[in-house]
Amino acid sequence: YSHRRGNKWKKNLITYGVGQYTGHLPVNIVDSLISSALDVWAKASPLTFLRSYSHEADIMVEFVRNDHGDSFPFDGPEGTLAHAYGPGAGIGGDVHFDEAESWTVGSKGFNLYLVAAHEFGHALGLKHSQNPESVMYPTYKNRKTHNLLSSEDILNINTLYG
Ligand SMILES: O=C1CC=C(NS(=O)(=O)c2ccc(-c3ccccc3)cc2)CC1=O
Numbered sequence: 001y002s003h004r005r006g007n008k009w010k011k012n013l014i015t016y017g018v019g020q021y022t023g024h025l026p027v028n029i030v031d032s033l034i035s036s037a038l039d040v041w042a043k044a045s046p047l048t049f050l051r052s053y054s055h056e057a058d059i060m061v062e063f064v065r066n067d068h069g070d071s072f073p074f075d076g077p078e079g080t081l082a083h084a085y086g087p088g089a090g091i092g093g094d095v096h097f098d099e100a101e102s103w104t105v106g107s108k109g110f111n112l113y114l115v116a117a118h119e120f121g122h123a124l125g126l127k128h129s130q131n132p133e134s135v136m137y138p139t140y141k142n143r144k145t146h147n148l149l150s151s152e153d154i155l156n157i158n159t160l161y162g
């Protein structure tokens with residue numbers, strides 16, 4: 001979900017950090033998947049992402065379960081996999097992944113790279129697309145991970161930041 005649709009970041013250098021990691025994947029794998037999912041958007045736009053190790057990062061990524069201190073508790077396995085806040089201060093831009101899901105690098109469980117790319121789209125201010133080819137399509141399906149962005153996704157991110 002993209003809560004509190006902020007419109008866009010007022011800068012092109014956006015910092016990101018990771019708080020609580022998942023127990024389903026090694027830390028270095030999670031770091032590389034997160035970095036790659038952000039890189040998808042960086043390659044298609046003037047945006048650059050810088051890893052921050054302070055909690056002041058624009059985009060804070062956390063793996064949490066059930067009630068986790070915001071108004072949108074997760075729901076155990078399946079159901080909602082993640083949610084993101086639109087651009088803004090504080091919780092704005094933050095992305096929460098449901099720790100109850102089996103996060104994977106492959107085609108079993110839920111592919112963290114794919115879900116992260118979708119949620120980062122929201123964290124950058126993008127809404128859903130009706131085009132099943134778009135990474136911003138509302139429903140998850142295991143899709144190709146190369147050339148993940150549709151031409152519509154690229155157009156939309158550059159409408160905001162181009
Ligand atoms: O905006 C929404 C609405 C519904 C959501 N449910 S979800 O967490 O199960 C989810 C559904 C689809 C995706 C997804 C869609 C396209 C490509 C990759 C992931 C990610 C999360 C999460 C979300 O971001």
Ligand SMILES: [Zn+2]
Pocket residue numbers: 001002118122128138
């Ligand atoms: Zn979404």
